[in-house]
Amino acid sequence: MAYNGAAYHGYQRQNNAYTIQQAVEESLSRLLSEKVAINGCSRTDAGVHAREYVFSFTTNNNIPPEGLILGANNILPGDIAFFSCEEVSEDFHARFDCKGKEYEYLIYNSKIKDPFYNKIAMRYWYRLDEKLLDDQAKAFIGNHDFKGFCSADCDKEDTRRTIYSFGVTREDRLVRFKVSGDGFLYNMVRIMVGTLLYINEGKIEKGAIPILLEQKDRTKGGVTVPPDGLYLNKVFY
Amino acid sequence: MAYNGAAYHGYQRQNNAYTIQQAVEESLSRLLSEKVAINGCSRTDAGVHAREYVFSFTTNNNIPPEGLILGANNILPGDIAFFSCEEVSEDFHARFDCKGKEYEYLIYNSKIKDPFYNKIAMRYWYRLDEKLLDDQAKAFIGNHDFKGFCSADCDKEDTRRTIYSFGVTREDRLVRFKVSGDGFLYNMVRIMVGTLLYINEGKIEKGAIPILLEQKDRTKGGVTVPPDGLYLNKVFY
Numbered sequence: 001m002a003y004n005g006a007a008y009h010g011y012q013r014q015n016n017a018y019t020i021q022q023a024v025e026e027s028l029s030r031l032l033s034e035k036v037a038i039n040g041c042s043r044t045d046a047g048v049h050a051r052e053y054v055f056s057f058t059t060n061n062n063i064p065p066e067g068l069i070l071g072a073n074n075i076l077p078g079d080i081a082f083f084s085c086e087e088v089s090e091d092f093h094a095r096f097d098c099k100g101k102e103y104e105y106l107i108y109n110s111k112i113k114d115p116f117y118n119k120i121a122m123r124y125w126y127r128l129d130e131k132l133l134d135d136q137a138k139a140f141i142g143n144h145d146f147k148g149f150c151s152a153d154c155d156k157e158d159t160r161r162t163i164y165s166f167g168v169t170r171e172d173r174l175v176r177f178k179v180s181g182d183g184f185l186y187n188m189v190r191i192m193v194g195t196l197l198y199i200n201e202g203k204i205e206k207g208a209i210p211i212l213l214e215q216k217d218r219t220k221g222g223v224t225v226p227p228d229g230l231y232l233n234k235v236f237y
Numbered sequence: 238m239a240y241n242g243a244a245y246h247g248y249q250r251q252n253n254a255y256t257i258q259q260a261v262e263e264s265l266s267r268l269l270s271e272k273v274a275i276n277g278c279s280r281t282d283a284g285v286h287a288r289e290y291v292f293s294f295t296t297n298n299n300i301p302p303e304g305l306i307l308g309a310n311n312i313l314p315g316d317i318a319f320f321s322c323e324e325v326s327e328d329f330h331a332r333f334d335c336k337g338k339e340y341e342y343l344i345y346n347s348k349i350k351d352p353f354y355n356k357i358a359m360r361y362w363y364r365l366d367e368k369l370l371d372d373q374a375k376a377f378i379g380n381h382d383f384k385g386f387c388s389a390d391c392d393k394e395d396t397r398r399t400i401y402s403f404g405v406t407r408e409d410r411l412v413r414f415k416v417s418g419d420g421f422l423y424n425m426v427r428i429m430v431g432t433l434l435y436i437n438e439g440k441i442e443k444g445a446i447p448i449l450l451e452q453k454d455r456t457k458g459g460v461t462v463p464p465d466g467l468y469l470n471k472v473f474y
Binding site: 002049073077080112119120 | 241286310314315316317318319320349350352353355356357
């Protein structure tokens with residue numbers, strides 16, 4: 001499925017806040033006339049979006065995949081959409097079987113405020129040098145300890161991850177940071193992008209990323225950019 | 238200013254609903270430390286958007302136009318943006334001085350639901366023949382009585398209006414209906430577009446628009462398409 005996360009308190013079910021998981025489970029339960037629980041591929045934070053989010057569920061209903069998509073899309077809110085559905089073996093697990101992910105961070109680079117990019121991109125005022133940042137971002141590629149690039153809330157013991165690719169491109173006022181890897185720590189994409197923005201502003205020196213990776217100190221990097229610009233693009237199996 | 242109207246109950250102030258006018262007046266009053274009332278160029282319905290909405294107000298504050306734009310954009314919600322401001326003579330009236338308007342109706346033409354076009358375009362499932370509709374739409378151009386193309390709620394005595402241009406173009410899945418004229422009756426753009434969609438579906442015959450204009454009967458035309466796709470594009474003085 002794809003979703004615009006602006007109106008949701010993240011993916012995962014919560015007691016007192018409306019989430020993507022709750023919206024999907026309620027819609028599927030209504031469509032299939034049975035209680036449905038879904039297994040998602042990843043948590044996403046409040047306000048974060050997804051373009052190809054994968055989840056699985058078990059049903060006794062014989063509805064064909066095509067019918068399920070059509071039916072669910074009519075019941076689901078307008079900011080959540082299903083576009084593909086297939087039967088999988090019972091041991092498929094959307095999260096544990098995941099081999100990697102691609103994220104995009106979208107920046108609206110302009111001094112002009114555009115109300116139609118509200119909550120679906122981060123607005124960045126200063127001129128962004130996408131060629132410089134594309135070059136600097138390459139330093140993240142490879143297997144590194146990303147301890148300095150995750151939130152203090154991160155509870156993972158092993159903070160080594162492999163980044164496969166990291167590119168920065170511009171299309172007019174839109175600048176896209178696209179990064180893929182075998183896994184990402186909590187807030188990792190948002191801190192990597194925030195660090196690149198600090199390099200753009202001269203607050204962190206060019207060429208500093210390998211040093212920051214060595215230092216493993218969150219306080220040396222850039223800000224954690226807001227969730228509005230973050231998209232879970234693809235999940236690999 | 239421009240605004241994404243999805244979250245608002247239209248432009249005009251209401252007692253029990255949040256509107257664009259209220260959001261703007263509250264922000265300006267806070268910025269200028271005095272009670273500000275604005276004069277808008279047009280009402281827009283709940284859910285309708287604007288790209289170049291013109292309004293005026295009087296202030297005793299000496300803030301320069303540039304400062305006003307910057308300050309207001311920081312206080313205003315993210316879905317409302319100011320981008321131009323100038324001093325005008327005291328007898329300027331955004332509504333009465335208006336010589337014409339341009340509207341756009343935006344259709345997302347696909348069987349695939351896209352959560353990022355939710356509430357900023359109308360989704361239209363059937364293949365839309367933009368060349369046919371561009372040709373058919375030309376019949377609206379000129380001075381006509383649009384009594385058959387306004388809502389029953391329309392309270393105007395004189396229902397004659399002049400349409401200057403009407404074009405339909407496609408860019409991938411996005412189809413744009415762009416229409417300009419000296420004035421528009423209540424729901425007029427949405428009914429003209431709905432009638433063109435009925436022609437696309439064969440529910441109304443090709444070439445029927447001149448006849449519908451003659452008949453002056455709202456029940457003969459197409460549906461009133463939803464507000465989500467409607468943009469007040471420009472206002473002429």
